[in-house]
Amino acid sequence: AQKVTQAQTEISVVEKEDVTLDCVYETRDTTYYLFWYKQPPSGELVFLIRRNSFDEQNEISGRYSWNFQKSTSSFNFTITASQVVDSAVYFCALWGGSQGNLIFGKGTKLSVKP
Amino acid sequence: SQTIHQWPATLVQPVGSPLSLECTVEGTSNPNLYWYRQAAGRGLQLLFYSVGIGQISSEVPQNLSASRPQDRQFILSSKKLLLSDSGFYLCAWTQRERDTQYFGPGTRLTVL
Numbered sequence: 001a002q003k004v005t006q007a008q009t010e011i012s013v014v015e016k017e018d019v020t021l022d023c024v025y026e027t028r029d030t031t032y033y034l035f036w037y038k039q040p041p042s043g044e045l046v047f048l049i050r051r052n053s054f055d056e057q058n059e060i061s062g063r064y065s066w067n068f069q070k071s072t073s074s075f076n077f078t079i080t081a082s083q084v085v086d087s088a089v090y091f092c093a094l095w096g097g098s099q100g101n102l103i104f105g106k107g108t109k110l111s112v113k114p
Numbered sequence: 115s116q117t118i119h120q121w122p123a124t125l126v127q128p129v130g131s132p133l134s135l136e137c138t139v140e141g142t143s144n145p146n147l148y149w150y151r152q153a154a155g156r157g158l159q160l161l162f163y164s165v166g167i168g169q170i171s172s173e174v175p176q177n178l179s180a181s182r183p184q185d186r187q188f189i190l191s192s193k194k195l196l197l198s199d200s201g202f203y204l205c206a207w208t209q210r211e212r213d214t215q216y217f218g219p220g221t222r223l224t225v226l
Contacts (some may be wrong), residue, residue: 033212043202045217091158095212101173102149102215104158 002027002096006105008013013082014113021077021108023092029053034075035093035102045091051075082112120205120218127225133178133192135221137205140186143193145207147188148215149180152202164188201224 003026013019025034036048049059051068059066063080079086092105117140127133139145149161160173162180170180177196181189188205202222204213 035214036216043204043220043222045204045206047214047216050214100161101163102210106157 002029002103004092004094004103004105005038006090006092006108008108010109011113012111012113015084016081017112018078018080019082019110019112021079021090021092021110023075023077025073025075025092025094027073027094027096029096032094032096035095036066036075036077037091039086039089039091039107041088072101074110079110082110084112086110086113087112090113115218116207118205118207118216119219120203121178122221122222123219124222127195127223129197130180130194132188133195133199133223135190135203135223137188137190137218138186139207142207142209144184144185145180145209146211148206148208149188149190150204150206152220153213154201155196157162158204162190197225199223 005024008022011019032053034051038046046097049066056068056070065078067076075092080082087110089107089109094103119138121136146165148163151159151161161178162170162172164170164182167182167185170182178190190203200223202220203216204220208215214217
């Protein structure tokens with residue numbers, strides 16, 4: 001069965017703190033894709049990153065970084081020096097080769113306070 | 115570049131009334147299209163997806179239906195709304211199954 005677990009329901013930090021959002025996935029497929037999306041208060045889901053199962057290199061984009069570890073089935077997302085504009089719900093998602101659709105985690109609500 | 119539109123942005127409807135939400139994609143052809151619902155608990159629930167005109171797959175049996183009358187148009191409908199239909203409805207597109215899904219701005223539906 002395919003599953004995505006985001007154990008952190010809500011996280012609150014103060015501006016400039018670093019914060020890591022956890023994502024653990026389950027799949028029996030050898031080829032799969034992992035995603036992170038951001039949902040600001042406006043509601044639209046904004047795509048952040050896509051990673052395939054054969055690429056375990058960590059990725060950095062500005063203040064955002066992603067740590068993909070197949071050994072622990074995790075794809076964690078770190079925001080460095082958080083800002084108020086980072087306040088949103090963040091979703092991790094999985095597309096496995098044997099399924100036709102994207103499986104989403106339940107999301108982590110991040111609140112960054114000034 | 116591709117863009118995805120949804121309308122209306124917000125909708126307040128009485129119980130038992132019909133529903134029609136529209137989603138259109140520009141800048142691509144033969145996309146896969148998806149309808150999701152997000153209830154107050156934040157989780158995303160896939161309702162329908164379509165790989166082509168007239169081809170609809172339903173993920174969750176309920177009083178909603180979907181249609182794809184044109185290549186880049188996806189419509190979500192109901193003949194009689196229930197209170198439980200309230201939520202945030204998101205349309206998404208992708209070129210192929212494993213590609214990134216891109217989402218529209220969403221429609222916030224309140225059924226009273």
